[in-house]
Amino acid sequence: MELFSAMAYRSSTFPIKLLALIAALVGGPAAFGQQYNSDSWISKPVGTITLIPTIGQRNTMLMTTYSLLQGFEFTMAAFMYNNDGDPTTDDGYSSTFYAKYMFYENTARTGGASVKAGTGLFPGVANAEQRTKDALRTFWINAPTTIPLFDNKVSWDIMPGMSTTFNYGENDITAFSFTYSTRVAWYCFGPELGVVGEVFGQEGQAVTIPEYKLGLRWEPQTWITYALTYGQEFNGTNGAGLEFGIMIFTPQFLCIGGCK
Secondary structure, three states: OOOHHHHHHHHHHHHHHHHHHHHHHOOOOOOOOOOOOOOOOOOOOOOEEEEEEEEOOOOOEEEEEEEEOOOEEEEEEEEOOOOOOOOOOOOOEEEEEEEEEEEOOOOOOOOOOEEEEEEOOOOHOOOOOOOOHHHEEEEEEOOOOOEEEOOOOEEEEEOOOEEEEEEEEEOOEEEEEEEEEEEEOOOOOOOOOEEEEEEEEEEEOOOOOOEEEEEEEEEEEEEEEEEEEEEEEEEOOOEEEEEEEEEEEEOOOOOOOOOO
C-alpha cells in the first residue's frame, strides 16, 4: 500500500515539477539548438526570442534564447533527467547559461562561424553521476562553424570546444576536457524536410561516452521547426532515446535600445 501511495504521489507531482521548470525559465530574467548538442553559426535577428521545449525518454528540456543585440544571443536552459525509464519520476535537474556571438557569415547567408561561452552542461557531455552535481561547476567555450555543401542541400556543423570543471570527482580536481560535436543535415526531401545525424562527446580529465543522434527536421514555416530524433551511447545504454522538440521564433520586438 505504501508503494502504491508513493507511486501515486510521484505521478501527481510530475506535472507540477514540469510546469515549475517551464515557469522558471519563461518567467526568468531573460530565460543548444533544439535537442541537438551541435549548434550552427546563426545568431537570430536582433529582437527575436526563441522558445525550444523538448520532451524525451531521458531528458525533458526548456530553452529560451534572447537576441538582444546584433549578432549576440543569450540563452538559459534547464534539463530534467529520467535515467530509470519511469516517466512518473525524475532523477535530478541541471541547467546551462551561455552567450553566443556570430562573427562571420558568408554572403549567401548559408554558413559562417560563431563563438559560445557559458556555464553548465548539455546532458550528453556530462557523466550520469555528475550531471546535477557538476553542471554549474563547469565553464566552457566552443566555436560552432557551418559549411554548406552540394548547392546547400547538405549543411555540416562542426563545434570543437573545451571545458573546465572545478572540484570534479572524488578527489575534487580541476578537470580540463576537450569537447567535440559535429552534425550533418541532408535536405534530401526538399528545403523544408531534412535528415539529421550528429556525434558528440568529451575527452580529457572528465570523460563521457560518445553519443549519436539520428532524426528528421521539418521546417514548414520560417517561425517554427520540428525535430524527432533517436539517440544512444556508442558503448552504453544511457543515451537520449526518443526525443521530440519544437523551436519557435517570435517576431523581432525585444531589443536593447528599441527595435528598428
